[in-house]
Amino acid sequence: MELRYAFYTGCSAKGVAPELYDSTFLVAEKLGMELIELEAATCCGAGAVQEKDEFLAHTINARNLALAEELGLDLLTICNTCTVMLRDTKFKLDNDPELKAAVNEVLAEAGLEYKGTSEVTHFLWEVIDGVGLDKLKEMVVRPLKDFNIASFYGCHIIRPPYLIGYEDPDNPKSLEMLIEALGGKPVDHEARLACCGFHSFWSAEDKVTLKLTAMDTEAAKEENADFMVTPCPLCHTQLDAMQPEAEEKIGTSIDMPVLHLPQMIGLAIGLKPKELGLHKHVIPTTEIIKRVA
Amino acid sequence: MEFFTLRVFRYDPTKDTEPYHQDYKLPVEKGMTVLAALFKAKEELDPTISFRYNCRAAICGSCAMRINGHATLACKEQITHLLEKYETDTITVDPIGNVKPLKDLIYDMDWLVDKLKKVKPWFIPKAPPPPDGKEYRQSPEDHAKIDYASDCILCASCMSDCNALKANEDFLGPMVHSKAYRFAADTRDGAKKERLDAVLEDLNLEWCVRCWECTTRCPKEVQPYENIIRLRIMADQEGYKTPGAIHAEIFEEDIKERGLLNEMLLPLKQEGLFGMIKRAPFGIRMFFKGKVNIADFFGGHKIKRLEEVQTIYEKAKEKEKEVTIKIPQILGVVYEDKRKSKLLKEQRENAQKEGGNQ
Numbered sequence: 189m190e191l192r193y194a195f196y197t198g199c200s201a202k203g204v205a206p207e208l209y210d211s212t213f214l215v216a217e218k219l220g221m222e223l224i225e226l227e228a229a230t231c232c233g234a235g236a237v238q239e240k241d242e243f244l245a246h247t248i249n250a251r252n253l254a255l256a257e258e259l260g261l262d263l264l265t266i267c268n269t270c271t272v273m274l275r276d277t278k279f280k281l282d283n284d285p286e287l288k289a290a291v292n293e294v295l296a297e298a299g300l301e302y303k304g305t306s307e308v309t310h311f312l313w314e315v316i317d318g319v320g321l322d323k324l325k326e327m328v329v330r331p332l333k334d335f336n337i338a339s340f341y342g343c344h345i346i347r348p349p350y351l352i353g354y355e356d357p358d359n360p361k362s363l364e365m366l367i368e369a370l371g372g373k374p375v376d377h378e379a380r381l382a383c384c385g386f387h388s389f390w391s392a393e394d395k396v397t398l399k400l401t402a403m404d405t406e407a408a409k410e411e412n413a414d415f416m417v418t419p420c421p422l423c424h425t426q427l428d429a430m431q432p433e434a435e436e437k438i439g440t441s442i443d444m445p446v447l448h449l450p451q452m453i454g455l456a457i458g459l460k461p462k463e464l465g466l467h468k469h470v471i472p473t474t475e476i477i478k479r480v481a
Numbered sequence: 482m483e484f485f486t487l488r489v490f491r492y493d494p495t496k497d498t499e500p501y502h503q504d505y506k507l508p509v510e511k512g513m514t515v516l517a518a519l520f521k522a523k524e525e526l527d528p529t530i531s532f533r534y535n536c537r538a539a540i541c542g543s544c545a546m547r548i549n550g551h552a553t554l555a556c557k558e559q560i561t562h563l564l565e566k567y568e569t570d571t572i573t574v575d576p577i578g579n580v581k582p583l584k585d586l587i588y589d590m591d592w593l594v595d596k597l598k599k600v601k602p603w604f605i606p607k608a609p610p611p612p613d614g615k616e617y618r619q620s621p622e623d624h625a626k627i628d629y630a631s632d633c634i635l636c637a638s639c640m641s642d643c644n645a646l647k648a649n650e651d652f653l654g655p656m657v658h659s660k661a662y663r664f665a666a667d668t669r670d671g672a673k674k675e676r677l678d679a680v681l682e683d684l685n686l687e688w689c690v691r692c693w694e695c696t697t698r699c700p701k702e703v704q705p706y707e708n709i710i711r712l713r714i715m716a717d718q719e720g721y722k723t724p725g726a727i728h729a730e731i732f733e734e735d736i737k738e739r740g741l742l743n744e745m746l747l748p749l750k751q752e753g754l755f756g757m758i759k760r761a762p763f764g765i766r767m768f769f770k771g772k773v774n775i776a777d778f779f780g781g782h783k784i785k786r787l788e789e790v791q792t793i794y795e796k797a798k799e800k801e802k803e804v805t806i807k808i809p810q811i812l813g814v815v816y817e818d819k820r821k822s823k824l825l826k827e828q829r830e831n832a833q834k835e836g837g838n839q
C-alpha cells in the first residue's frame with residue numbers, strides 16, 4: 189500500500205510546537221510515509237470560528253479539503269482538534285447537498301471545488317493501519333521497555349463518535365497498542381480519556397483549565413508514569429508548557445514530562461532525542477534522554 | 482461465559498464511613514439489561530441494594546448511572562454487549578459522577594434542580610396567545626432549531642461525565658445550558674436576553690472545554706455540546722463581547738490575513754497589553770525552549786494562495802445570509818471512514834468469492 193498523504197500541519201506545529209513538526213517528518217520518513225505538506229492550507233478554525241460563523245468555518249475547511257483532493261490524496265493531521273473540525277465540515281457537507289452546493293458556490297469564486305473524495309485521517313491511525321504495528325515492531329531498535337508510559341488520548345481523537353468513529357470512545361486501545369509495539373509498558377490512569385482544558389483557557393483559566401491540567405498530570409504521576417504521550421499538540425501545550433501554572437495552582441510540584449506521539453515512536457526506532465526536539469519541552473525530559481542513551 | 486460479576490457501589494451514610502464496592506455473581510442471560518441485573522441481585526441476593534428506576538424503556542431518565550466508568554441509562558445497556566465491549570467478566574456500576582451520593586446508586590438531585598432554576602427552564606411567552614384562541618404556533622423550520630434539544634429527559638448522564646463540571650462545581654453544566662438553549666432559541670419565547678445573561682454570568686457558558694463528553698453520553702438526540710455552541714453563536718450575534726467572541730474574531734482575522742493563527746501575538750490581541758505582561762513569564766519560558774518564532778511578532782509566515790482565502794471570505798459573508806445549516810441527526814451515528822468501508826467491502830467480496838469456490 190502506498191503511504192502518501194496530503195499533510196495538514198495545523199497552526200501549533202507551525203507555532204509553539206516546532207518539535208512536533210520536525211519529529212513528524214523524521215518519523216514519517218523512517219516509516220515509509222510520504223507527507224506532502226499543504227502549504228496553502230489555513231487554520232481549521234479550532235472551534236473558535238465555528239462558534240461565530242459556522243458557514244465561514246465550513247467554507248474554509250472545504251477549501252482545506254479541496255487542496256487535498258487536488259493532490260488526489262487523503263488529508264493527514266497531527267492534531268486532534270484539526271481532525272474533528274475538518275471531519276465536522278466533511279460530515280455536514282457530505283450529508284447535506286444544499287449546504288455542499290452553497291459552499292461550492294463560494295469556493296468557485298476562487299476556482300475551487302469540494303468533492304468529498306479525500307478522507308481526513310490522523311497520524312496515529314495511519315501508523316497503526318497504514319504502516320502497521322507488525323512492521324513498526326520490526327523497526328524498533330531501542331525498545332522502550334524501561335518506561336511506564338501514560339497515554340493521554342485528548343478528546344477530539346475519540347469523541348464524538350459521529351465525527352471520529354475510529355475506535356470505541358469508552359474503551360480505546362490504539363495508543364496502548366502502539367506503546368506495546370514499541371516495547372513500552374502502558375500504565376492505566378484516571379485521566380487517560382480526560383480533557384486537558386485547553387479550549388476554555390481564555391475564559392476559565394483559573395476556574396477550569398489549570399485544574400484539569402493539574403488533575404491529568406497528577407493522575408499519570410500517581411501511577412508512576414515516566415512520561416505521558418499525546419497525539420495532540422494542544423493537549424501538549426496545555427499539559428507541558430502550562431504545567432508550571434498548574435503546579436502553582438495546586439501548590440505542589442508535578443514534574444511530569446509529556447511527549448508528542450511521533451517523538452515517542454522516534455525514540456524507539458533509533459532517532460536521537462535532540463533531532464526529535466525533546467529539549468524543547470518545558471518539563472525537562474533529561475531523565476528520558478539519559479535512559480535512552 | 483456463564484456467569485459475570487456485578488460490582489455495585491455501596492454506601493449507607495448511617496453506617497458506612499466510606500463507600501465500597503460489593504460483588505454479586507449472576508448468570509449471563511441474553512437480552513438482560515444492567516437494570517434487570519440490578520433487580521435480579523436485589524431480589525435474589527441482597528434486598529438492601531438501592532437504585533432509582535421507573536420506565537425501564539429509556540424514556541424517564543431515572544436510572545442513569547456510571548457503567549464501567551461511563552454514564553448511561555441502566556435500562557438501555559445489555560450485559561452481553563458490555564462484557565464484549567470491555568472484554569471483561571465484571572460490570573461495575575457507580576452513581577453518576579460529579580454528584581453527592583445519598584445511598585448506593587441514589588444521588589442528591591437538589592443540585593440539579595437548583596442549577597436548572599437559574600436558567601428558568603420554562604416558556605416565557607413573547608406575546609399574548611393568538612386572538613383566534615389557538616395555541617402559540619411556529620413554522621416547522623423554526624421548530625427544527627429546538628426539536629432535538631426538547632428531547633432532554635434530564636437523566637444527567639451529560640452532567641456526570643462533564644470535564645468542566647469535574648473541575649468546578651459552579652459550572653452550570655451541559656444539561657442546564659442545553660435547556661437554556663432550548664428556550665432561548667424558541668421563536669415563541671420572549672426571554673432570550675434574560676436567558677443569555679443567565680448563562681453568561683461569570684462567563685459560565687465559556688467554561689465548557691469542548692470535550693464533547695456530553696454529546697457522547699447523551700442517550701437521546703439532545704446534542705448538549707452542540708447546543709452550547711449554538712448558544713455561544715447566539716450570544717455573539719446579540720453582541721456579547723466575551724473572551725470567546727474576541728477569540729473567534731482573532732482567528733477569523735488571522736486566517737484572512739495570513740492563513741494560520743499567529744500564536745505569538747494571540748495574548749496581546751486577546752487581553753491587550755495587560756495580558757501580554759501577565760503572560761510574560763510564560764513567553765520567556767517558551768522563548769528559552771526554542772518555541773517562540775520572533776518573525777511572527779512582525780507578521781511572520783503567510784500561507785500560499787492566500788488570495789483565494791480572501792476571495793472566499795468576502796463571498797462567504799454574503800452567501801451565509803441565505804443559508805440555513807440543518808441540524809443533522811447524530812444519535813447512534815458512527816463516522817465511517819470511506820477507505821475502510823471500501824476495504825471491508827473488498828474483504829467481504831473476496832470472502833464471498835472464496836466461499837463460493839468451495
